Amino acid sequence: MTESIALRRLIHQGIASRKLETPEQVVKKLGAMQAQDYHQALWAIGTRLPSATVSEIERSIEDRKILLTWPMRGTIHFVLSEDARWMLKLTASRILAQSKRRQEQLGLDERTIERSRRIFHDALQGDKRISRPVLMQLLEDEGIGTANQRGYHLLWYLSQTAFICQGPREGKQQTFVLLDEWVPRGKELPMDEALASLAESYYGGHGPATVHDFAWWAGITLADARRGVEAVKSRLVSEKANGAEYWSSESETAGAAPNVTSVYLLPGFDEYLLGYKDRGAVLREEYAPRITPGNNGIFMPTIVIDGQVVGLWKRTVKKKGIDIELNLFEPLDERKPDILVAAERYCRFMELPLVSITFE
DNA sequence: ACCCGCGTATAGCCGGGTAG
């Protein structure tokens, strides 16, 4: 049963599906995609598209279709631009309450935050995008210290409150823009509709999953998660497994399964793992410590075969091309040709040749 | 009186990018 959950998640997640054609369709399907590491997050989108390249994903950021901000769990995610405001509004209050103490530690009072908001507003007004170090310098110039995560926290706070969001990169630098200038304001979603909408997105791109998974992913309370599920129940299907109730969106359940048995080289922090509180369906307990060494919140890039995490991979990007190192937890020699295909697919995404591939 | 589910708060941890 858990195996079938894994294989069906491959489809719901858009990893084994061939229905998605643009970066924004991928992000819409998943609802939001964790993006702690920028380059890995681009690949998280790319791996769900049959032949996308890294520049295609970045173009969709430039075209304001998708953007980076900090909704679910207060963690950085790709979201559809039009979804950014209501998602933040739904998730921010709990996160902001939790960050009160952190703000005190950093000596960030209301006045400092409002001064920073004004400084950013004046600098960014008129559709400007400004890199992170330059924004930090602007604060420093006004006597607001940015060292020791203070500056980062201000960027995070002002993003949480839907004032700024990330813009396209300039070279290797993150930039920030005013959210209201970057994306026109849509209609406001009342809390109940937002919960329903989030539940629909979540199960559309993550099913089968429990209400605990949903609550964890969104960073909302179980009670709210249940309200969301209740509201869209009629469009979900439910099943019992492992003594729990799993929900999925109806649309994906019909039809023949695509090639769920392929090999996938998923990025670190991919929704396939991060999207659930309980990762048991795709990750065997004894392998978990290798994916998150030291339980430190860092998720390594994984090799997924037949829906199961069976190893790690690592890429090094050099001028001439890409080196890929693989570390399989099990002897799976017969799958090596498929792994090579997956590695070549990744290199096409990166628009660089595969220079070497090594098995540890 | 006790259990259990739920929500909140806090400490600890470290891979990888980047600057120097």
Place this chain on the structure above:
DNA sequence: CTACCCGGCTATACGCGGGT
């Protein structure tokens, strides 16, 4: 090459309230 910073997940503890 080295040092530093970024970033957020997990474990753990604890308080609360409803059900038995």
